[in-house]
Amino acid sequence: MDITFIMRYFWMITLTFSMFEANVQCQTNDRRAFPDGFLLGAASASYQVEGAWNVNGKGESHWDFITHNQSERISDRSNGDIACDSFNKYKEDVQWIKSIGLDHYRFSLSWTRILPSGFNDTTNPNGIRYYRDLLEELKVINVTTVVTLYHRDHPQALENLGGWRNERMVQWFEDYAKVVFDNLGHLVDIFIPINEINALCADELNDTYKPRGNGLDDMGEYACIHNGLKAHAKVWHLYDKNYRATQGGMIGFVSSSRGWVPSEGVTEESIDRYFQFRCGIVMHPIFIGDYPEILKTRIGNISNLENLPESRLPEFTDEWKNIIKGATDFLGLNHYTSRLPIFDTSEKLGVPTSDSGIIEAVDPNWSTASSQWLTIVPEGIGNVLRKIRDEYDNPALYIFENGFSDTGETEDYARIKYHYDYASEVLKATVRDGCNVKAYTVWSLLDNFEWYYGYTQRFGILKVDFDSPNRTRSEKLSTQWLREVIRTRTLIEPPAPSGTRSGSCEFIHEETEKLVEKL
Template identity: 60%
Template sequence: FPPSHPTGYTVDFYRFSVSWARILPNGFANEVSEDGLQYYKNLTQALIDNGIEPVVTIYHWDHPQILEDLGGWTNELMVEWYTDYARVIFEELGPMVKTFITMNEPKISCENGYNSTTAAAPGKVLENMGHYLCVHNSLKAHATAYHLYDDEFRATQQGQIGMLASATGWVPGDNVTEESIEQHFQFDCGWIMHPIYVGDYPEIVKTRVANISALENYPFSRLPEFSQEWIEYINGTTDFFGLNHYTSVMPIFDTAEELGIYTRDSGIIKSTNSSWSTSSAFWIYVLPEGFGNVLRMIRDQYNNPPLYVFENGYPDSGELEDYERISYHYEYISEMLTAINDDGCNVMAYTIWSLLDNFEWNAGYTELYGIISVDFNSSDRTRSAKLSTSWWQEVISTRTLQDVPSNSTRLDSVTEGQKDVQNAK
């Protein structure tokens, strides 16, 4: 946070996502919306004018309907169509943008979009293999866009580009072992990042899906196979490790497999404990230890890459005195600082989700993550400060991690227990 800024409250960067349909209304690069481009140019320039670096996510789960009608991410032609779209972004926004994210959480969007009817568009269940096709093509598209940037734009724009993966952490518990943790991580995060950092899918993922597919009498593995050319083309295609992290579980092996019953490709049950502190989202538990475990695993698995935390947040029901949200961020940042200072994790930045309350996919407005409240019943969407707004202002202006205020403590009197966050931005 630049301390020289006149307000003292300016953040280093602001991450936003570009809508494919807003730029290419019919999905293809033969028709470009100048109005759509101008909107993002104006936003980008406004950030720069205020000393804030724009961080642009090229694809965040939405594409024009015509592309979905043509098969969406189960169609390999999406690789070409996405690359055409990315070229427009590089040409038009690249001169002002130094950090691009190719895709947001392809594991989540592919599982929810092509192996579920409840969580996200397009809401298809395709023979328990649509999500594998989706990730396969997403990785190809990511790599192709990376090489496009590397070959044609990096020299003049001097930016960086990378993939953004989600990772659910883990904490100790009954029957949680090093082996179950490893298997959980590879199906949860390695599925996406192993092809980029190591080459090809993790062996455990390939072996398990192939074996279970055979048991189901498929004449092939439901997990597609990369050719050697694609393995080499995808390997190394990132300048940083983008990470979204919210919560953790106790990963244990599914004991039904001992009876020859295979109900999940991962073989992992994500166990939870009713005593854990929870949030308005049924799946988010407050377990900061798991965050540190993820950071250290990434350090060890991928040679300690530069890591950007691009999402970390806590949902509630929109209360203005959001003590639980402040506590969440305090505990998770504390864990991150331990990973940086004691364990050598190469964390470059930390980003909250989110600045404003917003629409959360299938949860609508029932899970609100913002540090600023939005009245969605108001025609002008009135904004109101929450307690966490003031807390973050203190953190930003002092560059120190402030204590969590108690219900009887004025925020401006909280001065003890500060921690240096200079290295974590």
């Protein structure tokens, strides 16, 4: 036999076995299994998707008022009057949820669809019926129902009275929650009283979508957070005392967060202060019983420099500390992006420019989504999860928002890559580092109205044609990818754009197939 042929054959066999071994290793790396019981789902919010802003007895919300009377604040001067028309298309949305195979669906209720005036003097049976119908449809397909009582769209009538800056909002919110628990609680698996009160108060009252005036945090922001924490705690105790035994659900606290990564000027001290001002301001009262000491000290000192009679950060009484501490079944986390927290050097001159004294820098090498604030830094979410593990004794944690914006592409490779990278970090933190993460939720199920950005930014895994009267839904590439991830319960490597390779593993798969054909 020709020795050259034998050598060539031996070389091909050896290389093929090597490629097979590499191929198996790639499959192990690229298909990371989710833990048993881990939930994979998607989310939406009432004003952003429902539409039907003034039908069937619904009252005017704060966001109805903003978009109708202050449209210059919205990037494209749009509104949520129709949005995704989910009020009329909820059955279709449920079928999409079934098609994708979501474990859970998070959505919110419109306060004014249930209590048109904002008060509990008159309930709207049409609004209650709508949400009951939606929840019953979700129960039919065996989806875990996650319901947010309040996601930014409070009644305009209450905003006229000061909104979340008014302490009476605590009682008004509890009254609203009781109506919901009485009428819908038996259909809800997980309740979230208020969505990310820290982001709500900063965005709405300090208008952080635009440059701030003097750079110092506003008194209204802290009053808003203070009242929001009280309202959350009262509603948690209401459910715990009167409804948990018969309805069997959970009710938890949800906070927004931003992460961080190592860099020049980023220190353990700057990271901790950044975390406390961003997250600790709401997490500390829930898990520890009061605001972080660094907040009380700095805001108190700066308030004194401003010649104010008292700190802009309110104080909790001992009674309220006891009510708020422990008032949650879990910690919910919304996370999108990270920053480089660096101490403001101007403070060395004794001139504070913010209550935190932290500058949120951005690495110019970071990629961004179509939302310029959304820098893509996957490692940041893992750092947040580990910080929460260590700071608050590793609470059960549900990631209830994580998402990527583009301009509506159907072949949304970048969105898949974002979710793959972020979910990979979540799995590392969970499996390797022992963080007690129970769920990962994609924001959002549908392209929708994105607050001050209107329809200029699209986060959905389902495309919505806003030029169509029917608001037609259609699949994106991310729809198909998430469906397969959920079906296999593994985190699958992102597909590559046409004409490119996603990485060495794809190359190995292709070359292995070629060698097999030759043999």
